[in-house]
Amino acid sequence: MKDQNNMKTSLTVPLQLFALALVLLAGACKAQKTADQKIIADGAELTLVADDYEFTEGPAVDSKGDVYFTDQPNDRIMKWNASDNSVSEYMKPAGRSNGLYFDDEGNLLSAADEKNELWRIDPDKNVTVLTDGFEGKKLNGPNDLWVDGKGGIYFTDPYYQRSWWTHNEPPQEARSVYYLAPGTDTPRVVGDIDFEQPNGIIGSPDGKLLYVSDIDAKKTYEYDIRDDGNLYSRKLYAEMGSDGMTIDNRGNVYLTGDGVTVFDKYGNQIQHIPVPETWTANITFAGPDQKTLFITAMDSVYTLEMVVHGVR
Incomplete structure (x- = not known):
């Protein structure tokens, strides 16, 4: 015992x-x-940069960390200088540009929905129309875009009636996500065609995942990207729609609307950043080290210093 x-x-x-x-x-x-x-820098506060616009959208960061964004109702593209926090007018008229994104050659790509087109604006501000239609009809109105590592362009094509259009019905029956392959001028539909209103779009830096918001359905989806650019294996990423989107080096995805809501790579909400405006439209990472979150919201633009940084 x-x-x-x-x-x-x-x-x-x-x-x-x-x-x-x-x-x-x-x-x-x-x-x-x-x-x-933890994604926000210690002691960081949301900082108002300027508030003298009509409606801000489409922020895109260049290789220096400067940000170009749109003031669509006033038909102009603005430029924020990261070195001195100043803003100046870059281009007017600007094709009623909405979403913007830089390609690897330093050209500014624009969802120019004045004439339902996709533009390439070179550093000298020369404009090339990359595409303006699908299957013999105009696009509904390109809204947001993302460029993959091959130079192909994914873009959303919802329908928001514009005061500058003479038509009042969508040219395309479906509101789709398109892919414009490098060296081509004809996009093709990728992914699903049952979107209510596709809007925000962003891809992972390794080019394997694409996130697409169906803003009216209040859902954001994650797709796998094939080598040929096609999308497959749609998965629900978040029960939330979004206007604009961005992604950081940890794979967190940032959605907009009521401020900025951040989800980790598994789709779990980890942060909400309040913004004192009725609508937050879009976001990107800015500055030389891409640790400044640049936010467009209504008539204003804001910045917030982060621990994480942006990626391409």
């Missing part, structure tokens, strides 16, 4: 140590998870 009690005691001590180790490991994992979810 004495030997059995000693045996129980000798077994109990290692089990207690094992349980303690599990508790410590769980605590370390929780602390690491909390650290991984």
